[in-house]
Amino acid sequence: MNTLNKPNILILGGGYGGIMSAVRLQKELGSDEANVTLVNKHNYHYQTTWLHENAAGTLHHDKTRIMIDDIIDMNKINFVQDTVVEIKKDEKRVILENQELTYDYLVIALGADPETFGIQGLKEHAFSIRSINSVRQIREHIDYCFARYNNDGKRDELLTIIVGGAGFTGIEFVGELADRVPELCREYDIPREKVRIVNIEAAPTVLPGFDEELVEYAINNLERRGIEFLVNTPIKECSEEGVLLATGEEIKASTVVWTGGVRGNHLIENAGFETMRGRVKVEKDLRMPGFDYIFVAGDCALIIDEEANRPYPPTAQIAIQQAYTIGRNLKALINGKNELETFKPEIKGTVASLGKGEAIGKVGNKKLFGATASAMKKVIDNRYLYLLGGIPMVVKKGKLKLF
Amino acid sequence: MNTLNKPNILILGGGYGGIMSAVRLQKELGSDEANVTLVNKHNYHYQTTWLHENAAGTLHHDKTRIMIDDIIDMNKINFVQDTVVEIKKDEKRVILENQELTYDYLVIALGADPETFGIQGLKEHAFSIRSINSVRQIREHIDYCFARYNNDGKRDELLTIIVGGAGFTGIEFVGELADRVPELCREYDIPREKVRIVNIEAAPTVLPGFDEELVEYAINNLERRGIEFLVNTPIKECSEEGVLLATGEEIKASTVVWTGGVRGNHLIENAGFETMRGRVKVEKDLRMPGFDYIFVAGDCALIIDEEANRPYPPTAQIAIQQAYTIGRNLKALINGKNELETFKPEIKGTVASLGKGEAIGKVGNKKLFGATASAMKKVIDNRYLYLLGGIPMVVKKGKLKLF
Known part of the structure; x- marks a missing residue:
């Protein structure tokens, strides 16, 4: 891979927003268009929305995590397993525990920190x-x-x-x-x-x-x-x-x-970016205000629902959709286009599981209960795996009932 | 069951010595000869010699324990699930946490306490x-x-x-x-x-x-x-x-x-019996010195190996053999015979497991290593289950390799 004269795209974080940005860039960009580097603390991605099952002990955590080299092609994307320590925004540099990286374009997808609202202890x-x-x-x-x-x-x-x-x-x-x-x-x-x-x-x-x-x-x-x-x-x-x-x-x-709440990752405030509860109120094209070459995704991005006049709750669904927009917008920027796509979340539905075979949910205006809602939840989960790695990934990690 | 005019035999403890005494009495005695009561803290017996596997997590504890009603016939033996608090030897009475029992004959098989040799903490x-x-x-x-x-x-x-x-x-x-x-x-x-x-x-x-x-x-x-x-x-x-x-x-x-050592159960000293490290130096017929109607079995009994001039280490093997002698001696006493059988341990072999498929052992003068010793260990374990409950118990709880 020739790394000369190609812009460096650096993605921080391998959660929904980060890994999906990497997947989209792998598809959108030719290998001569940019060097893409993904930094993540672990050599695996995990489904945050399944973690409560691992915590309760009803699902093994190996079902929830997916090795990163099972998702991205390590020949096309550089993967660095390391922990981000500091974003030096004025030097276009990121300090990791074990090395430093520079970037031309940055995707911040560092996830959330717990929000404790100052409750002591x-x-x-x-x-x-x-x-x-x-x-x-x-x-x-x-x-x-x-x-x-x-x-x-x-x-x-x-x-x-x-x-x-x-x-x-x-x-x-x-x-x-x-x-x-x-x-x-x-x-x-x-x-x-x-x-x-x-x-x-x-x-x-x-x-x-x-x-x-x-x-x-x-x-x-x-x-x-x-x-x-x-x-x-x-x-x-x-x-x-x-x-x-x-x-x-x-x-x-x-x-x-x-489980009372989350806020954006503290590294963003530490870097000197403006945030609300650690989250960046991004531009319509998901860029950081004032920084044309920095995108923010997932729990770190604050998006306003104009109809309801309040922020969308940060969900996996929105993070995944953002990655699609970021992929296309980065491709446009690299190709010298200045007109970027506006991000518009499409809320397909919301389902909360209540345990084995039990759930509640809403898809459009339709309310779902019990087994129907539970089945819908599995459809959503499997859909994500499909986006990540096609049918083989659904077979490998999906919540499938084999008859 | 007519309980009048029949002597009461009380067995304290459902470990190797106690449960096997109950099994032997169930076989040796007719239902008109005595009332037999077994007291145990739990409604299950367990194989002390397998506990290290449960502790390491290599064998589930449900394999190690056996429900007491799977071993003894509750129509023939009274089972009381309770914890012994005190033996009142002068009143032929035993205080349990929830009730009191009297006895004509007592079998003390209360197992061991850890011996810490005064090591602080x-x-x-x-x-x-x-x-x-x-x-x-x-x-x-x-x-x-x-x-x-x-x-x-x-x-x-x-x-x-x-x-x-x-x-x-x-x-x-x-x-x-x-x-x-x-x-x-x-x-x-x-x-x-x-x-x-x-x-x-x-x-x-x-x-x-x-x-x-x-x-x-x-x-x-x-x-x-x-x-x-x-x-x-x-x-x-x-x-x-x-x-x-x-x-x-x-x-x-x-x-x-x-795992540095055990001593006899503290309840025996507390009762005022003479002990050495909590263990009773029993008579040749396994009776408590000075108490013709009390037998002691298992970890609570000290038996001297006359040849080596030192106590036999307390093992499951010896406890099980003691139960056979106690069963026959109790039957003799109840039938008015004064000549009791002398207990003579027959050391069939000693095998120590080193993990899956690995062991060392001695049977007679023959040394065993590796897979052979490991197989011998399983034979010993299965033999005990056979004594407890015949072939069905071996099938249910045995360490069997099914080909």
Whole structure:
């Protein structure tokens, strides 16, 4: 590969936005048009939207991760496994733990950090569902608490799991826990009624902003399966012992998992870019304001829904669509065109899984419940795998029922 | 069942000695001869000699345990699931956590307690391989340490496992760990060379007293598979951080498992019986000195090997043989005979497993290595299951290779 006189495109992050940008550039660009480099901490990509299943222990994390060399052609894209330390925007340079890279064009797709809203102790004592490393630790932590119970004074708090936040991740996670806990009880000789799973939400309802009928379906389904909900209940403090609620009530729990929100990666603010909660309010063509050669994708990009006059929640769906736009816009720039495509998210539907065979969702104006919604969720997941690597990838990593 | 005028036989403990005594009495006695009651903490019996495999995670604990109602006929033997709190020998009464029982004849088969030889911190900070509850905690603890590693500063001590004591249990346990660790490394993305398994022994050699050639075979085999040995090295202190050796060296380790020795159950001393390290030097017919109606079996009984002029090590093999003698002697006593059978252990062989397909052993004067010894180990295990419950039990719980 001749690297001379070709522009260097550098993609930071191998999540939905980053890996898909790499895939699109691999397709859009000829090898003589640019050098494309992807930097990622791990040699694998993972499906963030499946991590709650790995954390609960209902799906093995190897199903969720995909080796990067299974997705991109290492002859066409340079892959650097390293961790980004700093973006030096004025020098067009990126410092990694083990080397430095320069760029002509940059795609920032560094994902999210947990947003703890200043709640004391949350950062230190709560787990978060954010990476393969973090979710297998959650899975093993819960297993270990259950394993200790009969050996360690049968302390109730060992069997209490608090999930902070009842947004999509929180609800999907407690749905998986409802499936997993009976298995754990069998494994460790524990009566199911000793286990508490408490989902705590500061807003007046779970899944704030979602269709009321669907929310009610979800609550009924989950309560029937042993989940307790506390809404309108901010967490004041988190400690090794559990949580202190704003009401003054204390709940002792050995496991606290925070799903209450995310913000953009701190590296963006650190670099001196302007952000709102770590996210960049990008231009219509997904470029960083004031930086014509920098694109931002995924959890780091803030996109306003003009109709609703509020930001779109950052989702895998939007990140993937952004990568298509970024791919085409980079190709245009390299070819000297100045008219770039405007990004317009196309919300195809939203489905929240509640566990095995159970889900709620909305596709257009149509509401989906139970098995139908669950099937739709699998269709969405498999569709993404198809975009990543065609039919072979769907066969390899898809959630398929083989008849 | 008519309980009037029939003597009450009470068996305390459902380990090898206790459960086998119950099985033998069920066979030896007619239902009009005595009421037999078995007390055990759990509703299952387990194979203590397999626990190290459950602790390492190479065998699931459900293979090791057998439900008591699968072994004894609940119509012939009363089973009480409860924990013994105190033996009131002068009142022929036993206090359980939830009730009290009286007896005419007592079989004490309460198993062992760990012997820590006064080493500071060992009781608080080291695990021991002693029950289903304890070994599944060890398994999950090790899993959890590995799961934390990549998430928690890659601290070496998370991957260091110290096994105190290189007797049979210690050696068999590190043999299983050598098999298990590569699996754990794959599961948690950890390079094998980061993991240390250190077997520490105060005596000048591992397996003290065992055939030298076999010991050398074991050491070579285990060292080749990544086990480090420190012999002649007493542990001075154990803490949350790891161990302090008598040499002054400190080894940081998140996991310390103590296999350095056992003593008889403390309840026997507490009752006021005379013991040596918690064990009763029983009469030739296995009765408690001075108590014609009390038998002692298993880890609680001290039997002298007259030829070697030292106690036999307490093994499953001897406990099972004792149960046969106790069964016949109780039958004789109930039938008014005063001449009781003398217990004579018949040591059929000793085999130590070193992991999958690897073992060392001695049967008579014949030394066994590798696959042969490993096959012999399985024969011994299956033989016990046959004694417990015939062919169906062997099929259900045996270590069978089905061709």
